[in-house]
Amino acid sequence: MSGVNGLSDRTRAKWAGAVDPEEIAKTLPRMLDLTTENITENVVKINSLCKDPRLRYLITKLVKALHDYARDVNLQFDEWEKAWQFLTEVGQISTDVRHEFVLLSDILGLSALVDSLSYPTVPGATESSVLGPFHDEEAHSLELGGSITAEGTPGEPTLVRGVISDTDGKTVSRALVDVWETDGNGVYDVEYEVKEEPNCRGKVFTDDQGNYVFRCVKPVAYPISNDGPVGELLRTLNRHWFRPAHMHFMIAHPEYTKLITALYSRDSNYVETDTVFGVKQSLIVDYNWCEDLELAKKYDLEPMVRTIDGKEHKGFWLLEKDFVLIKKSPPAPRKVRDD
Incomplete structure (x- = not known):
């Protein structure tokens, strides 16, 4: 793919893969006009093609719980930004000896x-x-x-x-x-x-x-x-x-x-x-x-x-x-x- 020449290995890797994403996209449910009310059902629907029934169940329940939490507390962008920055720091400080995610x-x-x-x-x-x-x-x-x-x-x-x-x-x-x-x-x-x-x-x-x-x-x-x-x-x-x-x-x-x-x-x-x-x-x-x-x-x-x-x-x-x-x-x- 000539459009990615000169990019870093990490950026180029985003375009690589054994599976054609366009073929995957053809199998997924259609999503349009997403709102705070219907986004959860759409995310659940698009994850429903997972072949492992236990993983499908775990992801579905996780998405519902996370979305309900965000709606319940009216989560704002600056608060979510602090949250992912915090989780990033947790990952960055973790080592084979220091398991910061376990501590969390x-x-x-x-x-x-x-x-x-x-x-x-x-x-x-x-x-x-x-x-x-x-x-x-x-x-x-x-x-x-x-x-x-x-x-x-x-x-x-x-x-x-x-x-x-x-x-x-x-x-x-x-x-x-x-x-x-x-x-x-x-x-x-x-x-x-x-x-x-x-x-x-x-x-x-x-x-x-x-x-x-x-x-x-x-x-x-x-x-x-x-x-x-x-x-x-x-x-x-x-x-x-x-x-x-x-x-x-x-x-x-x-x-x-x-x-x-x-x-x-x-x-x-x-x-x-x-x-x-x-x-x-x-x-x-x-x-x-x-x-x-x-x-x-x-x-x-x-x-x-x-x-x-x-x-x-x-x-x-x-x-x-x-x-x-x-x-x-x-x-x-x-x-x-x-x-």
Whole structure:
């Protein structure tokens, strides 16, 4: 096409393609005299040729919701301009480590809502919680009682243990417990400029009785990234940008639905105002001070000294939490139309 000679590769690419747009245009419904009242039905109609019924349904409902919103609030051009500029900034600051769009979804409560829709509460089973942006398949593989933290990691020594079972009360052996958290500075390993090895994350299998146990540091509250557009939005809304102290768990077994959840420390300042809405009452836990030095010795856990009532005590934090899994079942069909 001689008309595009001398243009940039990106501009020239707009004219390229394996499908002839003129042929596509011949198959589409005709659109004329669009108004605020009829534009929605026209957009829905022109998207109705999508062959994937689920995608067609999702796009149709999205268009209707967006258009209804714009009409409801009488959205003006300057406001929409600010909105797309904001979304552009969200995309520009995003990296493989910093997932700004995930943060936006989180602080709007969408991540928590999708989590609840995807993993509805089942009586007797452990509830789910948001995955968050910091899961990493690269993690320490541990024996029972091993440590997910590297030597010298800042934080207070902690032992975590419990039993994995199912809703029938049967213990689950060889369940893979994948756990990750921040260090005692409130920083995930992937946030450091130099990461020599995985830290504060590990994977351990339960034993024949469904037991799991590992060493770590006591989690602390930390701020989500707030130096970008999402942080500016939080400040504009007069909101804080902290998550309560928590530890993530992903528990998998071939016979059970994967559990993605987190445990939230009751003594955290932000447990009732989590900026990403991830806390559920059943997932709030207590880290108990333990002075059982024989238990510490058994798991090669170095105790710390803590002053209590003016006296020095040697011990560590102990978290005991059981998890209950759900047996796998065929997934429910996904909606492709309104009944």
